[in-house]
Amino acid sequence: MHSLYKEHILDHYKNPRNFGLLKEFDKEFSDSNPLCGDEIKIQVKLSGNKIGAIGFTGRGCAISQASTSMLTEMVVGKTIEDVKKMTNDDVIKLLGVQVTASRIKCALLGWVALKKALYGVEL
């Protein structure tokens, strides 16, 4: 059966990676989707031009929280330039399932927050 709620998504939801705020950080952004009540705060510690450490806190639906968890795992160690090249589709692909139109905002909440943290705008 087609389901958004695959084991790996539930795993990231129940045991989010890089969850918690950093002791020191260079970039930070909080974003929310007032329609769902989903909230994400994301912090980045740079190491040269690379993402040295990343942390997030948040609450909301399984999709927004799991996709942010997966995203943090993926971008750690990447250069800011590499992250800049990433697209919405790359982030949705991380989930490995088909995301319905009404849930795309949930799936991209952490990604939008990360871009705003890194670049000050949603590129």
Place this chain on the structure above:
Amino acid sequence: MKTATLMKNSSEFPVLRRLINGKKLVYADNAATMQSPKCVVEAMNKYMTTQHANVHRGIYKLSEDLTEEYENARKVVADFIGAKPCEIVFTKNATESLNIVAMMLKDEVKFKNEVAVTYLEHHSNLVPWQELVKKTNGFLKLIEVNSDGSLANLNEVVNSKTKILATTHASNVLGNILPVKELAKIAHKNGAYYVVDAAQSVPHMKINVKDMDCDFLSFSGHKIGAPGIGVLYGKEELLKKLEPVMYGGNMVRCVDKEDSGWTDIPWKFEAGTPNVMGALGLVAAIKYFDAVGMKKIAAYENELAKLFIDKLKTIENAIVYGNTETGIVSFNLVGIHPHDVAEILDEEGIAIRAGNHCAQVLMKRFGIEGTCRVSFACYNTADEVDKIIAGLQKVNEVFK
């Protein structure tokens, strides 16, 4: 509790035959939009294939016949809610009806006057009043609600400074019914207009605007199995007295280079070509549900809601909000976001609403982001209640 099926044949609703994700659709989002019986589709089809023309304009049979049908639609709607035809204005939707009232009453609200609403209001019966008091330098007062949805400090909020009291008839979140007759008396005693948002009541119970004694009342067609059309009821003397808020064709009597005069009510509030297909669809829907019996529908839907609440007790993390008197039930599975609940139910072919239900102020009052909402119509069945409960058990399985 034993709940029989009210409708002998739900196949009169074409959409309900659909399979969603391979499962027979269980449609339980009727407070958002109600499915249409076949007769509504047929009425609109007849209009498009045999009656299509403009109304109030043509000096030819097609247009004259259609004008008669359109004006008859007004009479059917008027009879349905106990009004006179001249008191019925067709609009785009219930939201537009409420916006029109707010614009009509703008000059009635003076500096420092107050408009009172409740914490239960849908955004459509809140935001237009926020904007009105901004323009008039007045104040918006909110009547607080108890956890069962009843009004807490009505007599404190409504006083001689109140110029408009605007409330819902039935809460679109909690499903409770407000004492509209009493509210009308309190408003009028204080010299205020009383405006009722009846979007959730008109499709599900018998109402009578004269008995209620409200000054204005709004509802929408798509919540009673018709297409998107809105209705605004206004007392005859008020519609006569108040100025139109939209201008153009159909609503004028005489037009000069620099000034124009308005035609009679209700047409002076219907600028431009109206949604004739919507009006004809609405008539078919009203006749259909009226024949089923509005009192029967109200009792049956509330019975389904109570059956559902009763069965929710078997789900240990389920929490129900308010004290429903309609077919609407708001609940949460503690620890699971309402959108996740709705998404998993959708995989089972079950359509419910999840979120803040355009009632963010009420959500904040309850300290929650949103709820799951099941809302029944007369075509829902006790079997479907069981399917929803089974679906919720599945949600808990996924998240265990």
